[in-house]
Amino acid sequence: MALFTFKLPDIGEGIAQAEVVGWHVKVGDRVEEDQPIADMMTDKATVEMESPVAGTIVRLAGEPGDQISIGSMLVEIEVEGDASAAAPPSNEARDAEVPGEAAIDEQPSQPVRAEPVEAPSLSSLAQDKEEARGFDKPGPNNGGEVEPTESAPPILASPAVRARAKELGIDLSQVKTSADRIRHADLDAYLLYGQGQGYRPAVQSARRPDDQVRVIGMRRRIAENMAASKRHIPHFTYVEEIDVTALEALREQLNAHRGDRPKLTMLPLLIVALCKALPDFPMLNARYDDEAGVVTRHGSVHLGMATQTDAGLMVPVIRDAQDRNVWQLANEIRRLADAARTGKAKSEELSGSTLTLTSLGPLGGIATTPVINRPEVAIIGPNRVIERPVFKGKDVVAAKLMNLSISCDHRVVDGWDAASFVQAVRKLLEAPAFLFVD
Known part of the structure; x- marks a missing residue:
């Protein structure tokens, strides 16, 4: 086994460095010759870099957004045999077939098989559902619908009242009424005097966590150009x-x-x-x-x-x-x-x-x-x-x-x-x- 260092080649006249836009591989991946490994962006274009040899990735030069100088290490690849023999002698020679060149033995990677997980049977799911049914309680997500049970008498309300309560997330069992059924006036009173209990708005959007997005690649080029335009013009x-x-x-x-x-x-x-x-x-x-x-x-x-x-x-x-x-x-x-x-x-x-x-x-x-x-x-x-x-x-x-x-x-x-x-x-x-x- 030998270690081959693939250096970032000259990808354009006057280009001193290029930005890593994205990696197609990660450490430990097996790559074949001419397989895409990274996208590199210069001031002029985005270039897809290909592996010159077959082997296993052992080291990457940086993360997306990092600048790599021309001639610096891009990736290190573990190859079988002599690394100098595996590497092409020049950029031009890569496109020509060299007679008598020894081929690199390639061992195909073995796929990793996931252990099977036993799925629950339909009968067990049905049993769990029946057991859980007895513990259902009214909440803000069911619009106040309460199934009649021995301990909870049915709540009487018109379909319009039930629909409005569902939109507002109001539990009808918490609404008091002096009549035989809950009316819109009872909902109004609950909204006025029961705000401390909290009710959801009519349209409730899912909350997503904060995330940080690194400004790289084309987005960074746009940011730099727009900033330069407003700064100078x-x-x-x-x-x-x-x-x-x-x-x-x-x-x-x-x-x-x-x-x-x-x-x-x-x-x-x-x-x-x-x-x-x-x-x-x-x-x-x-x-x-x-x-x-x-x-x-x-x-x-x-x-x-x-x-x-x-x-x-x-x-x-x-x-x-x-x-x-x-x-x-x-x-x-x-x-x-x-x-x-x-x-x-x-x-x-x-x-x-x-x-x-x-x-x-x-x-x-x-x-x-x-x-x-x-x-x-x-x-x-x-x-x-x-x-x-x-x-x-x-x-x-x-x-x-x-x-x-x-x-x-x-x-x-x-x-x-x-x-x-x-x-x-x-x-x-x-x-x-x-x-x-x-």
């Missing part, structure tokens, strides 16, 4: 109300004749409007290097789409959004969202955005104050579409309205520019025919 937010009645009608018509194309949401139409308005407002489609003091105004619109995943908020990027039509945008939105949620998004698909669009969909609320995706200088957030009465001349008509929020970096974007940009977008959305003409 002086935000301001502008909100405008937009009448999207005509836009929604157009969207319904397009969806009715979409064929096998994906169903259009509001987002592709909004992106077309943004891309049409941005050439007149280049200060918004930009990135600010505050250390160098340089603002780069981009000609192409690489639009980040904030996407909620199980791991947290990710921002896949639609490249050259200005060159795509609404159907192409709808396809790309769906593809990138699926890739982000399943963890299949490539690192280049998660970086390089010049402007970000964030939407909560049906949870969009009345207005939002989105946080800028640094080093960008602006972020746009559409809110929920609601129907309200509005004046059209002297007439009151139903209209579909949506608030559009924009947060900007006040160091490089003036409030006048942000407001003027949103007004330009508003004109396009309220007269949607202009979305499809030059």
Whole structure:
């Protein structure tokens, strides 16, 4: 038996360390060659590390959330034979088959069988139930229902009174009455004068214990980026109300004749409007290097789409959004969202955005104050579409309205520019025919 030390390899240019997101193994586990052992996160992507040899795990480098330097020990594996012979000579050699290389004898681990536990028979369960029945007593969880016994006469009350007592958790045997049966007035008196005994609220939620959750992985990246954004960028937010009645009608018509194309949401139409308005407002489609003091105004619109995943908020990027039509945008939105949620998004698909669009969909609320995706200088957030009465001349008509929020970096974007940009977008959305003409 020998001990093989697997050191964290170089997993990206310029990467000095990586964070342990999660272990697939624990000390004592048997692993095979190329079996996943850990997920490591860098600033660019999450990489799945595989075991280069077969053996038994004897030591792990740390816990989820710990930082491991490149070249440091990741795991130690006990192998059979010579550890130097078992280990691949280089990263390149792992992908090539070496003639004459001695195979490592692998002993399959024996499964541990749990001792059978004798289940109680149906007759014994029935007997226990009958014995327990004689000890039932009225309590706050049975709504005051008391079975007639020799020592406890039946309690008379209407079904409505019983239902109300059950909701409040009141034991009807504790309620006094001067009539032949318990009435609502008796319950009111009990609630007024018997509060010291305690009764549960109509809706009782289960109490869960406190727990501590370590902020690691994607959640920590999000926390660091958001803190840096608020710390370095002086935000301001502008909100405008937009009448999207005509836009929604157009969207319904397009969806009715979409064929096998994906169903259009509001987002592709909004992106077309943004891309049409941005050439007149280049200060918004930009990135600010505050250390160098340089603002780069981009000609192409690489639009980040904030996407909620199980791991947290990710921002896949639609490249050259200005060159795509609404159907192409709808396809790309769906593809990138699926890739982000399943963890299949490539690192280049998660970086390089010049402007970000964030939407909560049906949870969009009345207005939002989105946080800028640094080093960008602006972020746009559409809110929920609601129907309200509005004046059209002297007439009151139903209209579909949506608030559009924009947060900007006040160091490089003036409030006048942000407001003027949103007004330009508003004109396009309220007269949607202009979305499809030059």
